[in-house]
Amino acid sequence: MQDTVGLARDQRAHYDERGFVRLSGFADPAVCAAMLDRVIALARAHAAGDRGAPGLVLPEANLAGRAGEPEDLVSKIFLLHRDPVFAAFAADPAVTDRLAPIIGPRLDCFLSQFIFKNPGAWGQPWHQDAWYFPFDPPRPIVGVWLAVTEATLDNGCLHVLPGSHREPVHEHVPDRRPGANYGYVEIVDHDMAAAEPVLMDPGDLLLFDSHLMHRSTDNRSDGIRAAMVFHYAATGTVDRGAGPVNDFVTVR
């Protein structure tokens, strides 16, 4: 991991002006490999009926009924940030010290999800994460998206709309595709023509504001596009919706 405290001046300016910043080569490939190994073990444990296994597993709707190992059919595993592999990353000062100048000195990680994005999996349509977070105070909230594998145009990388973090939270309607994944919603009242893809290598990290409009596309490749995503808010933030996948853990 990089060892600089806080974001460099140009990184912070990019974040403030465009709503996101990519930190190349942030995590060691061994960290990504350990995360992937752990979620495969958890997917198999849940499939075997181990109700004590950490995490909340969501199936990939676009792969329903297909043959494969349990992990081949999973969309996401939530609630991972108390599990040691993920807890270590979530509370690593290399992460939290970069967030503190944006959010404040005391931080909670309240959401974690491993996104498998197996071949054939749906992308997640245009949305703002803040729509999912009825919090007081409502912001700042920062998403931290770690590329566990490479993210390409073919395998379903993120796309962002630079500057859209200045927008209020727009109306979101249910994902209009028949059989869409649970919880997927989309913005249909905004022009996304200025969007940019975010191509990433394993170990790259994207920090993004909860109002930033973003999406990911379907995985049309033969390989997995995996990512581990954490969200952070100031300690003391109240979750007025008490979302079932939110779990506030103080990390700084």
Ligand SMILES: O=C(O)CCC(=O)C(=O)O
């Ligand atoms: O990684 C993806 O496919 C979508 C992730 C996303 O939209 C999010 O974390 O808010």
